[in-house]
Amino acid sequence: MKAAFTDLHRGHDPKRFVLRGKFAQGEERPERADRLTAGLQAGNHTLHPAEIFGQGPRLGVHTVDYLRFLEEAAAEWKLLADASDEVLGNVHPVRRGGTMPLSLTGRAGWYMQDMACGIGPETWIAASSATDVAVTAAEFVIEGERAAYALCRPPGHHAYRDMAGGHCFINNTAVAAQYLRSVHDRVAVLDIDIHHGNGTQAIFYDRPDVLTVSVHADPNRFYPFFWGYAHERGEGAGEGFNLNIPVAQGADNGAYVAAIEHSARTIAAFDPGVLVVALGLDASSDDPFGGAKVTAEGFRQAGAAIARMGLPTLFVQEGGYLSDSLGPNLTAVLGGFEAAA
Template structure:
């Protein structure tokens, strides 16, 4: 399986986010990509440089004003008196009868759902390059590859049409899925990150052409808390085309693999032309966020279950944070897929 990569992610190096009321060191660091690349090398995956696609694919998913904010915010932030080195909103409106203000502090809160998505000087360049990675990998599958992997950093599945959150700015998975609609009538998204992909769900919630399925820790006690419940099934024309399969916080291999396997019937019934896997590796027992206790064996089982669907498949990297097992877990899931394909 070919893997698409870029070095442009390195400029995004967030220094802080708020965790349980305290500033903590960011977990979404450049070292993540280095460890993932080690996992690719261990699996003998050829690495392909990303091509540049411009704003077109991003505009298929994201609002123009939001893209402009992401591109310009860091430079404008420097003009504020006594501002930090990263854009972080400290006022977050619920948007009920709200109006976006002229103040950059106010706009930062408007466009950020939480305080885990600080924007630095090169965040836009990194986030934009991640979308190019995803679309380049999508093109590989369009051109006939059985599967491809996109090493996207920063991740994307918490990003809404016009809102960042959870280390995510541009929704790489959603951008790839929408892009693939140009050649497939139906596209399925399977998100196996331990955090629910609330942004991806929201982007496609009223659409019947993109099925969204998510396996994640029970949000009643885990980020993103407010979305990811089993009763969320889509709305309007999209009703019935969203499936959430929450598992208990701290679940191990069997529960995780069983939930991935449970998604197969729904995806097969939808009969998509292609499957996009939002590949989070933060279900790992060694991940610093502690949402689950999945081992390499569990990730391999997940890869095998995905392969048995027999669909052209695009893997888009989502979460999975710094631990010694990050690279081996990637090797395991892609190796399981290739062995069963």
């Protein structure tokens, strides 16, 4: 299938990630894209450089003030006395109303929900280019391709309308889904990253035109902790248009694929014109986050289950971290899809 990519992600290489109170190098590194590219080549998929669509698609789901913060924060941060080279919030207005302050430290806390989304000098170019990758691949589907793949880095599904978090800044999946709404009355999103797609859920939570479904490890003991529970069903006009299917941490191929198959009935009843798959590969048994124990065969079956939904399908890369099976698992899921499509 056609796969969109860009090399403009490479300068985004965050070095500070707080894990159990310690600073560590983040797992979201440029090498991920190299391994994913190898996975595409192994599956004989064709690589297409992203076209530039500008700010328009991003403004479909994000606020202009938040996008400006992402674009300008790193340069402004450098002017602060004794600052590191990455913007990282450490004071947050959680569960309080609060007022947006003038201080950049304060604004960083306002716009960043955790300490896994440091903004470096090239974060904006990478994150904004990733939406061009997603929209380029969405265009392939609009033009009639049965399926297309977007090699997005950084990932996006933890990003809210105006908040970064969990390695995510701009929600590529949501941007693509909103972009596809210009062509289809109803768009379904199926998130199979092992972390709940909390940003995507929140962006569409009160809307009946975009169904959001997420299969992920039980958030009681897994990021993003506060969202991803089965009782979250949407609100207002969107009530009933969000479905969470948590699986036990350590889920094997059977449990993971069954959860994806379980989502098919809800997606079919919604009758969407197109399906956007938020394709995390971090359910892998080799993934450093240890959320599940899915093998290449499990990913192949997941791809086949998605193909059987019978919809034009856009795959948007989300998580999936460094291991020798990252590339082969991408080959497996796309190959499984094509064999069953």
